[in-house]
Amino acid sequence: MTGRQPTLDEVAERAGVSRGTVSRVLNNRQHVSAKARRAVEQAIDDLGYVPSVAARSLASARRGAVVLAISSDDPALFANQFFAQVIAGVNTVMEDTDLHLMLILAATERGRERLERVLQSRGADGVMLLALRENDPLVKVAEAGKVPVVYGGQPLERAPRFYVDADNRGGARSAVEYLISTGREHIATITGPQDQQVGVARYLGYREALALAGLDARRVAHGDFSQESGARAMTELLDRHGDLDAVFVASDAMAAGALEALSAAGRTVPDDVAVVGFNDIVTAQHTTPTLTTVRQPIEALGREMTRMLLRAINEDTPTPLILPTELVLRDSA
Known part of the structure; x- marks a missing residue:
């Protein structure tokens, strides 16, 4: 030419x-x-x-690092099986690059200021956000950094340009549809936090399945994804709805707590009450009885977030990605 x-x-x-x-x-x-x-x-x-x-x-003016910013201030978070698997997935992809990974707990003002300093000093090529809450100020900090931002899960307020999520709504709906197919009619739920998109989506899936079957969707208690909150919520449901014969629980950790509460109340699982969780973390295979649950590809979430960020950094235009879920049948339902 x-x-x-x-x-x-x-x-x-x-x-x-x-x-x-x-x-x-x-x-x-x-x-x-x-x-x-x-x-x-x-x-x-x-x-x-x-x-x-x-x-x-x-x-080629790369900073040589990316940030995984998590909207939490709990140092024990990294022992949480869900976050541990996400980080393992992120690390799998990062090992094939020359970039460094920075982990920042950014639920507090101090944590957000730390991320802001990193971005203002041009110390990172991109950011991944995880565990966002409604109107989370972390979003504003990350978006002001003038680097690509990939969301792990969608924020409640809007659909961002780059995000990776699991089919939380569809997975929850399939779990409740399965309970209905086994003849359960008085189905309760223990939700996740309703200021997080994942908690809202799983609750909506529960409501949709019951609405389509013409069943009551008012047996509801709320948790925070922790085992302790699952036990408290299950006790609350038993006190208010003694006729319940099944419960869909929005995380496996909460489901483990629910199983403990049911056992303490003298209810057998699954004969008296069937229980289905969500995530399929290792705990699900070691509860008594073993937990029927919705499997989401947690490590894949971390891998795909990282791949999407690398593509965005390199000026590609990746499209949002929704990962499939599947129901795993064990002994609790």
Whole structure:
């Protein structure tokens, strides 16, 4: 090609790849297949493309780190099986990069200020957000950082540009539909926090399944995803709704607490009360009885969040992703 300088878009079109892939090849970034790299190099030769020194300098000005910011101030959070599996998934992808991972607990003003300092000092290439609550100020801090932001789960207020989530609503609906199919009619729920999208979505799935079956959806108690809150909520439900014959619990940790409360009340599981949880953490296989639950791909959530962030950092345009869930039948229902 003679005359004018070919554009990056023309190189991408000639190679049959995205503009972001061309940028990664030009800057010798990872996460480019050998086939794509060869196609880009051939397109550059064919078109006579000469990359701008200034443009390459700007594109390669990476900070060398990404942040996983969690809207929690509990240091014990990293012992939580859900978050531990998410972090394991994140780490699996990060191991194949030259980037460092920073973990920040950012539910408090101090934690948010720490993230703000990192972003203002241009100390990170991108941010992943997890466990957000309604109108969470962490969102404003992250979005003001002028770097790509990927959400683990959608915030309640809006659908962001980049997010990875599980089918929480559909998974909850399938759990309650299964309970209905086994002849249960007085089905209660223990919800997660209603200021978090995940808690709201699972509650909506419960309500939808009962509405479609023409059953009462007013046997409700609220928890905070902890085992202790599950036990308290189950005791509350037994006091208010002694006729219940099943309960859908919005997390396995709360379901473990519910099983303890049912045992203390002399109710057998599943004969008197069937119990279904959500997540399929390791605990679900070791409760008494073992827990029927909705499996969400927790490690995959961490992996896909990280892959999406890397693509966004490299100027690709990833689309939001909803991961499937599945019902795992064990002894509690």
